[in-house]
Amino acid sequence: MYKLINNSFTGELSVIQRVSDQSFIPLDPDNTDYQIYLEWLAEGNEPLPAD
Amino acid sequence: MTVIINGDTGISGVNGSAANPAIKGSDADTGIHFGADTAAITTGGTDKVSIDSTGDTTFSGTVKTSKVENANTSNGGLEIDTAGHVQVDGIQLPTTGTLNNRNILINGSMQVAQRSTAAESNAVAFGSNTAYDTVDRWGFWASNPDRFTSQQVVDAPPGHYNSLQITSSLAHTFTAGHGFTVTQRIEQQNLYGTGIGTAAAQSYTFSFWVKSSLTGTFSFYALNGALNKSFVSNYTINVADTWEFKTISVPAPTDALFAATANARQMEVGFSLGAGSQFQTANLGAWVTENFKVDSTTSSKFLETNGATIQFTGVQLEVGDRATPFEYETVSQLLAKCQRYYQRYVYAGGGIIGTGLCWTTANAIFSFDFRNEMRAAPTITLPPAGNAAGQIAYLGSNGNFPTAIGTHTAGAISTINFALTGSGYAGLAGAGFASWLYQGGTSGTTIQASAEL
Numbered sequence: 001m002y003k004l005i006n007n008s009f010t011g012e013l014s015v016i017q018r019v020s021d022q023s024f025i026p027l028d029p030d031n032t033d034y035q036i037y038l039e040w041l042a043e044g045n046e047p048l049p050a051d
Numbered sequence: 052m053t054v055i056i057n058g059d060t061g062i063s064g065v066n067g068s069a070a071n072p073a074i075k076g077s078d079a080d081t082g083i084h085f086g087a088d089t090a091a092i093t094t095g096g097t098d099k100v101s102i103d104s105t106g107d108t109t110f111s112g113t114v115k116t117s118k119v120e121n122a123n124t125s126n127g128g129l130e131i132d133t134a135g136h137v138q139v140d141g142i143q144l145p146t147t148g149t150l151n152n153r154n155i156l157i158n159g160s161m162q163v164a165q166r167s168t169a170a171e172s173n174a175v176a177f178g179s180n181t182a183y184d185t186v187d188r189w190g191f192w193a194s195n196p197d198r199f200t201s202q203q204v205v206d207a208p209p210g211h212y213n214s215l216q217i218t219s220s221l222a223h224t225f226t227a228g229h230g231f232t233v234t235q236r237i238e239q240q241n242l243y244g245t246g247i248g249t250a251a252a253q254s255y256t257f258s259f260w261v262k263s264s265l266t267g268t269f270s271f272y273a274l275n276g277a278l279n280k281s282f283v284s285n286y287t288i289n290v291a292d293t294w295e296f297k298t299i300s301v302p303a304p305t306d307a308l309f310a311a312t313a314n315a316r317q318m319e320v321g322f323s324l325g326a327g328s329q330f331q332t333a334n335l336g337a338w339v340t341e342n343f344k345v346d347s348t349t350s351s352k353f354l355e356t357n358g359a360t361i362q363f364t365g366v367q368l369e370v371g372d373r374a375t376p377f378e379y380e381t382v383s384q385l386l387a388k389c390q391r392y393y394q395r396y397v398y399a400g401g402g403i404i405g406t407g408l409c410w411t412t413a414n415a416i417f418s419f420d421f422r423n424e425m426r427a428a429p430t431i432t433l434p435p436a437g438n439a440a441g442q443i444a445y446l447g448s449n450g451n452f453p454t455a456i457g458t459h460t461a462g463a464i465s466t467i468n469f470a471l472t473g474s475g476y477a478g479l480a481g482a483g484f485a486s487w488l489y490q491g492g493t494s495g496t497t498i499q500a501s502a503e504l
Contacts, residue, residue, distance in 0.1 A: 005460055008414065008472050014462040023432040026464035030314055030427035032503060036180060 146371035159366035208294035214364035234321030236504035248309030258374035281344035325352030400493035429500035431461035440492025454478030
């Protein structure tokens with residue numbers, strides 16, 4: 001499961017939080033964790049919304 | 052001049068010249084001629100071999116031989132094999148490529164283990180995923196969890212210190228879709244010099260030390276970044292619990308399927324710990340256009356034996372047809388290379404991580420700079436927010452914990468830094484004031500950044 005995290009200043013999506021270990025995943029297509037997140041999204045899953 | 056033929060002193064009396072040797076056959080300008088303490092062999096009127104009065108010998112053409120050594124030695128010197136490749140004093144010289152930075156792999160000596168040096172049980176990392184548990188840059192691909200532990204150990208062949216030890220945790224029963232490997236993924240930029248993916252690609256030699264409680268045939272593999280071009284070769288462990296050195300020749304990967312972007316995975320190499328039929332191939336020793344093959348149909352499955360151990364070290368991948376000596380690096384060189392992919396910051400209990408800036412009494416921010424630029428924007432793992440052991444918090448203006456500790460976020464993550472933001476606090480100093488980011492308790496804590504391939 002993942003959760004969206006917005007930028008404190010801009011309010012725009014900043015990073016994805018992996019709930020299992022609370023890690024922060026950047027929106028970088030070269031980051032393998034982000035690639036896995038995109039695969040998870042493509043399977044029809046939905047992340048938790050930002051606070 | 053008179054030619055003297057004597058039964059005791061031989062033939063003498065005429066020196067001759069290159070154009071007209073003293074001793075010759077039917078060819079008038081091919082033979083041997085002499086001078087004062089000198090002799091020469093001439094062909095076509097030109098000296099090809101000449102020996103001067105000091106014993107120095109000059110060859111005007113190519114010297115064709117397989118070995119050159121001192122008259123007083125029976126080994127060492129210079130040896131040339133049938134392919135023209137050279138060893139000096141038993142040390143293989145490179146057959147192509149550079150003389151330094153020959154090892155394409157990082158941490159083949161298994162010396163750097165930022166994450167852990169203890170035995171760690173494997174997690175599931177299947178599909179295109181790889182998990183990293185212990186020794187840097189060496190990941191694990193595993194269809195099932197807790198089938199083995201990995202650990203950096205102090206046990207190695209002469210000339211090495213550490214090795215990566217895998218210990219099976221149970222006797223795994225394989226199905227077609229199961230697979231387990233030890234792997235290192237290689238960034239394209241580190242392969243620029245090898246011509247990979249072009250007609251000019253060079254062949255590779257993979258070399259390593261291995262020691263196992265098992266004997267038998269096991270598999271080495273290589274894959275392109277897209278995992279649709281496979282190379283599998285077997286190697287044999289002959290004696291149990293004994294270090295053995297192995298080399299494997301990998302043909303030049305000329306296929307366009309090796310195309311990749313600069314900081315992406317272009318190739319990976321690894322050792323199979325056993326795989327089902329889905330990941331096996333019978334086509335050994337050549338690149339084949341088969342999806343994700345890491346094992347052969349004829350090799351043993353290491354993980355079928357409970358408690359078995361296998362260790363690797365001195366792992367090197369280099370261009371050329373021969374394995375050269377392992378390329379040692381200082382620990383600072385190794386660590387810097389590893390930190391392009393993973394960085395672990397360890398803080399002592401009661402330590403200051405950095406000085407942030409408040410913009411309200413509820414919010415603070417700190418720019419956390421990485422030691423080295425990372426391959427890609429990394430995934431950040433922070434300690435929990437709080438004032439207990441292993442937790443971190445921004446401090447109030449008096450240097451004490453604030454009224455309430457909020458939550459932390461790693462944002463604006465780039466290859467060089469990220470913003471560690473505190474929100475939901477109460478009692479920070481307020482807009483424009485500094486705030487220490489503090490690690491409470493005595494146990495210490497860590498911040499991790501991972502940009503592995």
